């Protein structure tokens with residue numbers, strides 16, 4: 001069974017006029033369509049845990065947490081040009097952070113996949129706020145993916161993060177920059193907000209090659225994503241041998257999306273879901289936790305369903321002929337993989 005975390009408390013985080021693109025409707029429509037899909041029989045619905053700021057502190061500095069809680073206590077307002085909070089926002093985000101930690105630890109024990117329908121977003125929130133020079137928090141408050149990853153590393157596990165949200169996961173990257181026990185593959189649109197995520201950004205000292213950035217040009221489409229799954233994600237996984245995969249599942253690379261232009265269809269998400277299902281079934285990994293990321297048009301709903309159906313096996317794996325996104329990616333990747341192999345070899349020495 002897939003454990004699906006759906007909790008009505010996400011609705012508490014909302015702007016009074018309902019005009020922000022990261023609206024309540026995103027989770028509501030996703031859940032409603034899932035109840036009507038064939039995947040429904042393979043899904044167990046679970047509520048989020050109570051807010052726990054200890055979980056948040058796995059990823060963020062206490063000063064940031066104190067500051068954002070103070071902002072939340074003031075009620076609805078924008079803390080920057082993109083990101084609003086209200087009196088509930090911090091608790092809602094801390095609730096999904098606690099849930100992400102729990103899901104990660106339980107998934108690796110039972111081998112069951114999890115999907116957390118979290119709001120607000122997470123991957124742009126850095127240790128102390130906006131990350132890697134970004135101007136804003138980009139709709140995000142706490143980085144659930146980093147929380148889950150840190151919890152797993154603390155229990156001795158190696159983690160692979162796949163972030164296929166159209167925007168770069170600058171918060172996650174900053175938080176885990178010097179962490180060699182987490183490999184982070186981030187597929188995103190080049191030059192889109194927050195502007196980070198260059199191929200040359202490979203991780204800090206001792207973690208070189210564990211941060212794998214794949215910036216794509218607008219219009220890339222399913223064929224490039226299929227190529228990346230085969231030649232980046234699977235190759236990296238094979239070298240790194242993670243026990244758990246944490247996915248930042250943003251569906252804004254879909255061609256309907258109003259914030260990105262990556263031109264992907266549902267097929268890509270079915271493919272990624274099926275891929276993770278196969279890894280679990282073959283025993284290549286012991287757990288999967290996906291957390292909802294972006295997606296701001298109706299395409300995100302069908303993409304979410306596609307990903308879930310791939311993950312539970314109610315949809316056939318689509319046939320997509322992979323095409324390379326370009327020599328610049330191939331050359332850059334070669335260098336990154338060399339660094340990753342070296343870092344992995346030092347990891348094995350340290351743990352043996």
Ligand SMILES: [Zn+2]
Pocket residue numbers: 165166167250252293294295
């Ligand atoms: Zn996004």
